[in-house]
Amino acid sequence: MAIKDGKNGGLANSGSVGLVKTHTMQVAAPPDDLMLDCGRNLGPIQVAYETYGELNPQRDNAILILHALTGDAHAAGYHHSKDAKPGWWDFMIGAGRAFDTNRYFIICTNVLGGCKGTTGPAAINPETNRHFGVTFPMLTLGDMVKVQKLVLDQLGIECLLSLAGGSMGGMQALEWCLRYPEKTRSAIIIASTSKLSPQAIAFHEVGRHAIISDPNWRQGAYYSSEVRPETGLGIARMIGHITYLSEESMNIKFGRRLQNKTEYSYELTREFEVENYLHAQGLRFVQRFDANSYLYITKAMDYYNAAEDWGQGSWERACARVRAKSLVISFTSDWLFPSSQSKEVVKALRQNNKDVSYVEIESASGHDAFLIPSQPLSRVVDSFLDNLYQNQGAA
Amino acid sequence: MAIKDGKNGGLANSGSVGLVKTHTMQVAAPPDDLMLDCGRNLGPIQVAYETYGELNPQRDNAILILHALTGDAHAAGYHHSKDAKPGWWDFMIGAGRAFDTNRYFIICTNVLGGCKGTTGPAAINPETNRHFGVTFPMLTLGDMVKVQKLVLDQLGIECLLSLAGGSMGGMQALEWCLRYPEKTRSAIIIASTSKLSPQAIAFHEVGRHAIISDPNWRQGAYYSSEVRPETGLGIARMIGHITYLSEESMNIKFGRRLQNKTEYSYELTREFEVENYLHAQGLRFVQRFDANSYLYITKAMDYYNAAEDWGQGSWERACARVRAKSLVISFTSDWLFPSSQSKEVVKALRQNNKDVSYVEIESASGHDAFLIPSQPLSRVVDSFLDNLYQNQGAA
Numbered sequence: 001m002a003i004k005d006g007k008n009g010g011l012a013n014s015g016s017v018g019l020v021k022t023h024t025m026q027v028a029a030p031p032d033d034l035m036l037d038c039g040r041n042l043g044p045i046q047v048a049y050e051t052y053g054e055l056n057p058q059r060d061n062a063i064l065i066l067h068a069l070t071g072d073a074h075a076a077g078y079h080h081s082k083d084a085k086p087g088w089w090d091f092m093i094g095a096g097r098a099f100d101t102n103r104y105f106i107i108c109t110n111v112l113g114g115c116k117g118t119t120g121p122a123a124i125n126p127e128t129n130r131h132f133g134v135t136f137p138m139l140t141l142g143d144m145v146k147v148q149k150l151v152l153d154q155l156g157i158e159c160l161l162s163l164a165g166g167s168m169g170g171m172q173a174l175e176w177c178l179r180y181p182e183k184t185r186s187a188i189i190i191a192s193t194s195k196l197s198p199q200a201i202a203f204h205e206v207g208r209h210a211i212i213s214d215p216n217w218r219q220g221a222y223y224s225s226e227v228r229p230e231t232g233l234g235i236a237r238m239i240g241h242i243t244y245l246s247e248e249s250m251n252i253k254f255g256r257r258l259q260n261k262t263e264y265s266y267e268l269t270r271e272f273e274v275e276n277y278l279h280a281q282g283l284r285f286v287q288r289f290d291a292n293s294y295l296y297i298t299k300a301m302d303y304y305n306a307a308e309d310w311g312q313g314s315w316e317r318a319c320a321r322v323r324a325k326s327l328v329i330s331f332t333s334d335w336l337f338p339s340s341q342s343k344e345v346v347k348a349l350r351q352n353n354k355d356v357s358y359v360e361i362e363s364a365s366g367h368d369a370f371l372i373p374s375q376p377l378s379r380v381v382d383s384f385l386d387n388l389y390q391n392q393g394a395a
Numbered sequence: 396m397a398i399k400d401g402k403n404g405g406l407a408n409s410g411s412v413g414l415v416k417t418h419t420m421q422v423a424a425p426p427d428d429l430m431l432d433c434g435r436n437l438g439p440i441q442v443a444y445e446t447y448g449e450l451n452p453q454r455d456n457a458i459l460i461l462h463a464l465t466g467d468a469h470a471a472g473y474h475h476s477k478d479a480k481p482g483w484w485d486f487m488i489g490a491g492r493a494f495d496t497n498r499y500f501i502i503c504t505n506v507l508g509g510c511k512g513t514t515g516p517a518a519i520n521p522e523t524n525r526h527f528g529v530t531f532p533m534l535t536l537g538d539m540v541k542v543q544k545l546v547l548d549q550l551g552i553e554c555l556l557s558l559a560g561g562s563m564g565g566m567q568a569l570e571w572c573l574r575y576p577e578k579t580r581s582a583i584i585i586a587s588t589s590k591l592s593p594q595a596i597a598f599h600e601v602g603r604h605a606i607i608s609d610p611n612w613r614q615g616a617y618y619s620s621e622v623r624p625e626t627g628l629g630i631a632r633m634i635g636h637i638t639y640l641s642e643e644s645m646n647i648k649f650g651r652r653l654q655n656k657t658e659y660s661y662e663l664t665r666e667f668e669v670e671n672y673l674h675a676q677g678l679r680f681v682q683r684f685d686a687n688s689y690l691y692i693t694k695a696m697d698y699y700n701a702a703e704d705w706g707q708g709s710w711e712r713a714c715a716r717v718r719a720k721s722l723v724i725s726f727t728s729d730w731l732f733p734s735s736q737s738k739e740v741v742k743a744l745r746q747n748n749k750d751v752s753y754v755e756i757e758s759a760s761g762h763d764a765f766l767i768p769s770q771p772l773s774r775v776v777d778s779f780l781d782n783l784y785q786n787q788g789a790a
Contacts, residue, residue: 037661038659038661039661134663137661138661138662138663195651196651197642197645197646198645198646198648198649198650198651198667198668198669199637199640199642199645201651201667201669201670202633202637202645202669202670202673203637205633205665205667205669205670205673206630206633206634206637206673208663209630209633209674210605210630212663213626213630215610220663231608235601235604235605235608235630238597238600238601238604239601239634242594242597242598242601245594247592247594247730247733250592250593250594250597251592251593253593254593255593256590256591256593256596256700264433264533264698266432266433266434266532266533267533268529268533268603268607268615268690268691268694270600272593272596272600272697273593274593274596274597274600275596275597275600278597278600278601279604295663296663299663302667303659305651335642335730338642
């Protein structure tokens with residue numbers, strides 16, 4: 001196994017994919033508009049994407065990476081030589097890393113409805129020459145997957161060697177297995193589920209309510225205004241962030257430590273480190289994310305119900321469609337997408353005699369564990385892909 | 396054991412304490428102002444309280460009930476013959492109930508900083524003739540307990556047979572055992588902790604931030620305004636409410652059911668039952684609770700750290716002070732004040748050879764379980780008190 005260390009060492013790191021660019025592709029141009037699940041048509045659609053590694057002549061070494069709620073197409077490498085941080089899954093993608101760019105051709109697209117180059121509520125509606133805002137059609141994860149398929153069509157990729165994602169990314173990977181079984185040789189589904197729990201929906205709804213209640217949201221038409229619904233979006237992010245960590249990781253990271261002092265100030269101010277951390281997370285987030293995208297994408301996650309969509313309510317029946325060999329991974333301290341939900345996915349695949357492996361990784365990092373460099377995660381993915389690659393004789 | 400059924404049957408129910416009144420008592424009148432932990436003096440202080448049952452001639456059958464974050468002095472019975480709901484712990488208090496009013500004299504006070512009759516930020520500052528608002532001094536749970544002690548002094552109660560509370564109520568019960576060990580014969584500490592986890596502090600802080608960010612909060616000086624920071628307070632309540640339930644109870648209560656329909660409407664509206672439930676909870680709450688009280692009381696909870704206050708950082712050392720016989724109860728699905736925190740309380744008491752019983756009750760109801768009628772809860776408390784009562788020969 002080539003993976004030695006999940007950590008990144010900047011551009012100079014031998015495994016890094018180096019400097020990369022986000023490209024844009026147009027799909028679903030009229031009259032070939034995309035018919036969305038809500039019944040409305042959308043097109044043309046701009047899609048931001050990045051690729052790492054080379055597509056081989058047989059075109060059978062492609063892996064699609066699927067990002068989570070607030071991710072984007074920039075999964076690995078650096079945009080500038082002075083970038084402080086690489087792409088969001090850099091420790092997983094590169095020469096000798098789990099998604100080994102010496103072997104595989106890696107593609108990552110920003111999802112439909114996103115705000116990082118792919119058409120979403122912040123885009124200009126060509127029919128009105130104004131920002132879509134809340135006139136943007138409601139989306140589903142199925143719609144996102146349909147757009148990814150159009151991108152692969154243009155890239156000339158008939159069948160994926162694999163696809164992989166955590167959280168919402170894992171839900172999309174599952175949707176790929178169900179919607180395009182013949183195009184999906186394998187799938188890596190991490191910290192994910194076939195449907196959100198009511199608790200997860202509840203947390204999403206409080207976040208959406210905070211955004212919509214922000215006076216600066218202005219019914220979603222804030223793009224030409226000088227102020228944005230940053231307070232509401234910040235609150236949504238703070239709530240989300242608590243759910244991405246675990247009680248254990250918060251105890252380790254912050255405990256009950258005060259920020260730069262040893263005694264309470266007895267004022268209505270933030271005093272604990274954990275409070276300041278959350279506010280910092282909220283502030284950083286509102287600078288990089290669009291509030292309307294947050295509304296649309298969380299709603300798409302809430303809607304997702306693979307059993308309803310593909311098995312008339314039965315998850316076991318839905319899984320009969322799957323052809324992919326799959327690897328399901330969960331983390332012990334993840335309480336937002338708990339292991340029990342991954343086990344349900346696995347159980348139904350097994351009941352259908354599908355080729356599925358399940359690994360529960362011991363971790364204190366909660367739901368966010370899939371975004372944090374760890375040898376177990378790198379190794380399990382590396383080994384799964386290596387097996388697949390050796391067995392297809394594409395080496 | 397007298398407890399047959401935890402459910403209430405209205406005023407006609409044989410066990411009900413019937414019609415009750417909230418009384419008000421003044422304590423800490425200048426020059427005997429109360430010195431608060433923050434260093435400021437406060438007085439006079441009005442305290443709202445209710446009592447049920449009779450104080451016996453020996454004055455040794457008194458039990459103090461301590462409410463949680465959003466509770467009040469109205470723990471049992473009805474204020475009017477047409478009241479839709481009795482006090483918040485009615486199923487526990489009454490003739491033949493766990494807190495048996497045939498035997499015990501039950502007292503419940505609204506906490507200092509509250510908004511249900513006890514002096515808090517919504518009260519008029521006698522020095523300025525204006526509402527305190529955020530000029531109200533910061534509080535601690537210790538301050539709340541000091542006020543309760545003054546109330547008992549006026550009622551002529553030297554020593555409590557017991558005290559009992561869930562969540563913040565349990566934290567106050569613990570504080571009583573540490574601050575006034577000679578006045579506390581026993582304590583019932585339910586779904587509680589000796590200090591909040593950083594996760595619980597984090598949820599509190601997001602709620603406070605939502606309130607403070609609400610333009611109608613106006614630096615806390617909204618009392619003479621026509622509008623109140625209801626949006627912010629509603630968001631705080633919605634967040635809180637998710638943490639009071641469990642994944643399991645939400646699955647049972649709501650699952651992924653839609654509200655009055657079977658298909659998604661594909662609009663930016665609330666569609667799941669769980670979303671509507673949360674909003675209804677938020678709306679109901681803002682009609683009965685003061686936003687500033689929410690800020691002050693959550694902050695007091697965050698501050699609480701019994702080990703720091705009484706054991707120089709060691710919870711085991713702090714417990715050496717305790718004289719009360721104690722009963723600690725937790726609920727399996729409570730993730731806000733998980734059983735592990737109750738077990739820590741129990742462990743240190745045992746290390747000091749204190750008389751402590753611990754019961755973990757199997758429940759799907761999450762943190763809220765202590766507010767929901769259940770035979771196990773009633774029985775455990777009833778049996779604990781019965782033992783105590785029989786053994787003191789006060790019958």
